[in-house]
């Protein structure tokens with residue numbers, strides 16, 4: 001009965017494999033994000049957060065949606081020579097988060113970088129970069145390192161943060177969300193009103209993206225283990 005035994009064994013292996021398959025995707029062919037980080041990607045989707053009816057954070061006469069679009073446009077100029085750049089929005093209009101995810105999913109060999117400005121206690125200052133997926137860790141870390149070097153001071157900011165958001169969990173491509181600085185901090189808000197500082201931030205983000213495209217995960221140490229969780233939905237914190 002060797003054939004039968006092989007068949008049984010094969011069935012057992014398949015059974016074991018399916019037991020290990022995580023809920024919500026994973027394994028070979030998964031679009032979940034449990035793969036290594038990308039290298040040699042050719043497209044960058046630049047997502048200016050908020051827009052239109054959704055101003056995002058607004059304080060001290062500054063509106064997050066406007067600053068995010070300005071930095072996104074500068075980032076596009078920085079990247080234009082080396083990448084195909086897709087702007088999620090290039091004017092002041094509202095785009096649903098799930099539509100942003102759908103736009104991202106139409107691109108291949110691409111990464112998504114979402115640009116935001118932060119709000120919180122008045123004492124907090126400095127950039128933060130959010131990721132969730134294993135395949136987005138190195139990109140997030142590289143961008144955060146560059147932004148941190150570009151920021152003149154940091155205070156109580158969270159730095160690199162692993163958080164499940166609609167734009168860090170749901171797209172099929174590697175995806176990160178950048179909070180460029182705190183609008184609620186007087187000094188940082190004053191800096192963000194300056195064209196030269198917004199340009200500096202865009203250059204820093206571009207350096208992180210270029211380093212990821214050139215090197216992949218090299219030099220980033222062990223990657224974080226995938227955390228299998230369902231897609232983020234409306235109503236999730238800051239989703």
Ligand SMILES: [Zn+2]
Nearest residue numbers: 049056116117
């Ligand atoms: Zn925002």
